[in-house]
């Protein structure tokens with residue numbers, strides 16, 4: 001019996017080299033000695049540097065993208081209104097609309113970008129539509145930003161972005177997070193800029209900045225050493241100083257990380273072009289991709305779920321799906337009356353999507369291992 005040599009290929013792996021670890025430990029020591037664990041100089045520095053990197057006047061650090069989305073939606077005052085979100089996204093997108101008192105309306109998916117399908121979105125606009133949430137999926141800047149902007153301007157609808165997958169991606173040369181009223185970023189452990197947990201709002205709107213700074217700290221106004229006045233509700237959504245120190249370190253490496261991801265994506269593209277039954281989505285002229293995940297589309301006749309399982313079980317490769325259950329079909333939303341047929345393109349295309357891992361440790365041999373394993377599975381009798 002031959003023993004197969006397997007390599008573990010995780011879908012995400014935060015990258016900290018020895019210099020990063022030394023710097024973060026040194027900063028952590030400074031934070032602990034300063035006894036200022038929240039809202040101190042590290043949070044301020046991370047906000048300033050992140051805002052500079054993205055290109056907005058303000059950046060407001062919070063404890064997650066979920067908090068960032070909820071704060072922006074509350075600021076936009078979506079209560080008793082509708083917010084259009086793509087169905088092909090993470091559940092936090094529609095959930096935060098509900099937390100803010102609004103109703104999420106699901107737009108279908110464009111089969112090339114895997115982001116929002118504009119024609120369907122137009123059909124779903126009603127007099128109650130207050131906002132549209134663009135999600136830059138898997139690392140690609142939403143290619144329909146011009147159309148979304150035009151629709152919003154014409155109809156007086158607010159536009160916001162979820163940039164959780166796409167730190168550093170650009171549309172017409174401008175970074176995501178600058179293309180609307182507000183950008184919301186995640187620094188969750190698996191993201192391109194990981195701090196464990198964490199999030200950021202980017203905006204040029206000083207009123208949103210003030211609202212978010214108060215909201216993340218129970219809604220209080222007044223600041224350090226002053227008597228706090230509460231004239232709005234809020235929550236505890238602050239980022240810790242230690243998280244901010246990790247964020248500052250990771251931000252310095254972001255462009256290099258993006259370069260590595262693009263190089264790995266290029267290796268994948270070369271190998272995939274030689275395989276019949278796997279396709280890649282097209283590229284978009286005005287939208288760059290930072291490749292949080294590599295989206296592929298498998299031939300219709302292949303049992304995608306079985307392929308994904310075999311990749312994991314037999315080859316220890318973390319293949320994934322963005323997203324395996326579309327938001328409108330999640331039990332949570334099905335219970336509210338959403339059903340199959342509401343977003344037909346997403347329902348059809350997503351059965352065949354498989355995302356391949358991209359992590360900064362991957363080598364050309366790892367990419368070969370993933371594609372060779374995938375090819376092995378899909379050329380079997382019953383993959």
Ligand SMILES: Cc1ncc(COP(=O)(O)O)c(C=O)c1O
Pocket residue numbers: 063064065066067089090092093135162164165185186187188197198199
């Ligand atoms: C598109 C999208 N939005 C929001 C979130 C929520 O991010 P966080 O875990 O930082 O709250 C995620 C997390 O995976 C996400 O993928």
